[in-house]
Amino acid sequence: MIKAGIIGATGYTGVELIRILSRHPEVELVGLTSQTYSQQRFDSVFPSTGGFSEAVLEVQDTQSLAERCDVIFTALPHGVSMEVVQDMAAAGKKVIDLGADYRFDDIKTYEEWYKVTHKTPDLAARSVYGLPEINRKLILEADIIGNPGCYPTSIILGLAPLLKNGMVKTDTVIADSKSGVSGGGRGLNLAFHYAECNENFKAYNIGGHRHTPEIEQELSKLAGTGVTISFTPHLVPMTRGILSTIYASLVNSYSTDELLELYKNFYSEEFFVRVHPRGQYPQTKWVYGSNFCDIGLTVDSRTGRVVVVSTIDNLVKGASGQAVQNMNLMFGLNEKTGLDYVPVFP
Structure with missing residues (x-):
């Protein structure tokens, strides 16, 4: 089983990740963090997940997460993920960042548009833009993914x-x-x-x-x-x-x-x-x-x-679903795993 953690689990993309990964046959969620709801059970904050997640939300501790996880999803605002990604990369873990920090080839372009100084340009240089239909071969070998915007x-x-x-x-x-x-x-x-x-x-x-x-x-x-x-x-x-x-x-x-x-x-x-x-x-x-x-x-x-x-x-192909598709590729799974379901209608 792939041990996964989510940093920023109570935003919309974090909740969507949990919805998808809760039915993923090859993933165990072992760490969910939240600044706002730490020490509360996830299903008490989001009753829609009752029966699927009994996890208790944690204060962010990258060292602890690195010890438990094979892959980390960072569902954080731009500019906030860099230190987390740095710690996880140093620990040899795979990271999928759902923010903007690792999407750009040119750091200056990122800094100009987002008004933030990039703290880990070396990691940005080795990250892969995670659009599987275009960059599948690169994603297969990547350890840092910049998940595309919606x-x-x-x-x-x-x-x-x-x-x-x-x-x-x-x-x-x-x-x-x-x-x-x-x-x-x-x-x-x-x-x-x-x-x-x-x-x-x-x-x-x-x-x-x-x-x-x-x-x-x-x-x-x-x-x-x-x-x-x-x-x-x-x-x-x-x-x-x-x-x-x-x-x-x-x-x-x-x-x-x-x-x-x-x-x-x-x-x-x-x-x-x-x-x-x-x-x-x-x-x-x-x-x-x-x-x-x-x-x-x-x-x-x-x-x-x-x-x-x-x-x-x-929230799915534009964020969390695509992140799971990327994770599947990174770990050698069929990329449809956990995602091959019919859309909701009406």
Whole structure:
């Protein structure tokens, strides 16, 4: 059994990790930490887990966790994971960081966008961006994973076949993305109060969202050249889900059927990416509670653009499910283990 620990177990991504790992046949959860709820039973804080977790939440002690765990999930805000990752790496443990600290190839880019000095650039240099459908071979050999952001996951998977095959103009990409409120985390924030977000729909961080350089970094690798993207996130009054509508100008004339065939071939071996048939565009309800990314597309021949619709559950494929998929690869398991279930509907 893989002995796993979660640092930051009572945020939304931590709770989602426990939901997934509680049914994982190869994992034993041996350490859950929380600053707010330490010394309380997890199922008393989250009664939904009754019968699945009797663990008592601990104060963070990296030395103790390192002695008990084979892998650590860090579900912490950016800038907070570095010392934990440093301690775990020194102890020879595998780490999957669900924050932003280990997603960037260029530390200066991270520091510019997140306004934090990176304390472990040597570890960042050996970390792997944990998008399995793109970086599977690297993940298999990795000991530190920078788990991708939720918006980037939907956009990168939505564009990968086009950019890998040089089929769109790289300076024309626009991503218009909408996210449920859980993407803002469990902390108190006026923007996420019921009266503020219910019956409301808004764009935010226009032209300056911190996921922008992460998206551009990975899209540029796929394209083999620099990609600049216009990315606008929106907050939708629902709990879970991301839907990204992505636009790009085609370099040649292609039909919808030709591009759908390209996508089906590109993702033919990928269980967690489902390409929908012509005229069918995915909805957030179709992936709710699951690790799937659903994709549909059409060619707008009038404008010469392709329009791609990509949906994920922001807490699963956009965070905790993808982290478990990465863990499975790192430990030589079938990556579907613990994740191969049908989405919740309705």
